[in-house]
Amino acid sequence: MYEVELKVPAHLEAVRARLEERDAAFRGRVVQEDTYYDAPHRSFPETDEALRVRRESADGGDESRLTYKGPLVETESKTRTEIETAIESGEAVDAILTSLGFEPAATVRKERERVRVREYTVTLDRVEGVGEFVEVETEAEEGEIEPAREGAVAVLDELGLDADDQIRTSYLELLLEE
Amino acid sequence: MYEVELKVPAHLEAVRARLEERDAAFRGRVVQEDTYYDAPHRSFPETDEALRVRRESADGGDESRLTYKGPLVETESKTRTEIETAIESGEAVDAILTSLGFEPAATVRKERERVRVREYTVTLDRVEGVGEFVEVETEAEEGEIEPAREGAVAVLDELGLDADDQIRTSYLELLLEE
Numbered sequence: 001m002y003e004v005e006l007k008v009p010a011h012l013e014a015v016r017a018r019l020e021e022r023d024a025a026f027r028g029r030v031v032q033e034d035t036y037y038d039a040p041h042r043s044f045p046e047t048d049e050a051l052r053v054r055r056e057s058a059d060g061g062d063e064s065r066l067t068y069k070g071p072l073v074e075t076e077s078k079t080r081t082e083i084e085t086a087i088e089s090g091e092a093v094d095a096i097l098t099s100l101g102f103e104p105a106a107t108v109r110k111e112r113e114r115v116r117v118r119e120y121t122v123t124l125d126r127v128e129g130v131g132e133f134v135e136v137e138t139e140a141e142e143g144e145i146e147p148a149r150e151g152a153v154a155v156l157d158e159l160g161l162d163a164d165d166q167i168r169t170s171y172l173e174l175l176l177e178e
Numbered sequence: 179m180y181e182v183e184l185k186v187p188a189h190l191e192a193v194r195a196r197l198e199e200r201d202a203a204f205r206g207r208v209v210q211e212d213t214y215y216d217a218p219h220r221s222f223p224e225t226d227e228a229l230r231v232r233r234e235s236a237d238g239g240d241e242s243r244l245t246y247k248g249p250l251v252e253t254e255s256k257t258r259t260e261i262e263t264a265i266e267s268g269e270a271v272d273a274i275l276t277s278l279g280f281e282p283a284a285t286v287r288k289e290r291e292r293v294r295v296r297e298y299t300v301t302l303d304r305v306e307g308v309g310e311f312v313e314v315e316t317e318a319e320e321g322e323i324e325p326a327r328e329g330a331v332a333v334l335d336e337l338g339l340d341a342d343d344q345i346r347t348s349y350l351e352l353l354l355e356e
Contacts, residue, residue, distance in 0.1 A: 087263055
C-alpha cells in the first residue's frame, strides 16, 4: 500500500465552512507537539531521516509516540519507511535521547482537525509560526496511485483549493526556513 | 533520586526460606529478556553507560520498557542515573535503534522474583548462563545515600548474606565474561 497525499496552504475558516455545508464527518481536534532530534553521529538532513517525539493532547487524554522516518524510497508519492510506537513518557524518551547525545533541533506545534470525505482523510492544520494547511490523503495499491491522486485533486477542488498549490516541504522544513 | 543497590551471589532456595520465615511480601515472579545495545558513536563499556530494551512476561501480561543508565556517580553503592519509560512495542524500538545504527550487543534472560522488606526491594534472580543472585535496592536523595546503603547491608544480613560478597559487575558483563 502507498500513501497518496496532497498538501496545500489554505484558509481554514473557509475550508471548514465548505465542509460543514457538505455534512462532512468531523473526527475531533488534537494539539500535537512534535520535537525533532539531531543525531550525534549523522546529519539527518543529509541522510533524509527523522527522529521525532510527538506529544498529543485530545479530549480523550494525552498520548506520546516515538517515530523514526527513513529516507524516501519513492519520490513522487513521498513514500518512506516509518516505524512508530506509543511511549508512556515523552519526557523520559527526551531525557534518554539527550543523554545519548541527540539534541532537540526544532519543535513543531499544531492544532489538527480530521474530517472524512469519501475514502479520503482531510486534515486541517494550524501550524504555529508557519501557517494553515489542508492535507488530503488516502492509501492506494500500486496500480491505483494515479486515480487516487485524481480523487484527492477533486476533493481539494470541492473545498475551493487548488492542487497546483501543492507543497512537498514538511512543516519542520517550513519552520526552519522562517 | 539515586538508586542504591547491593548485589551478592546467593543460593536462592535458602534465601527464599528465610524470607518465608519472616512473612515477607512476595510480589510475584517474572521472566525478563534484556537486550543491550552498542552505540554507533560512543563505546558504552568505556563511558559506562547502557541502553536497554526489556521485555517482561508475567501472569498479568507482557510489558516492554526502554532504559538508559548513565555512568556511576557514586562507586561504592553503584549509584547511577537511570531513565526509564514503558513502551508499547519492544520490537518497534529495536527497529528504530537498529535503523539509527545502534546494534544489539547481548541479551540477558532471567527469572526474577521480587520481595518487599521494609523500604527495600529484594530481588531474587536466576540468570540464564550466569547464576543466582540477590539484589537489595532502594531510592535515596543525594544526602541519604550512606544510611540507605547501611540499611541494605542489614537486610542482606537478615537473609544470611554478606555485603562483603558484593559484586559490582552487571549481569551483562558477567554473561560476556563467560
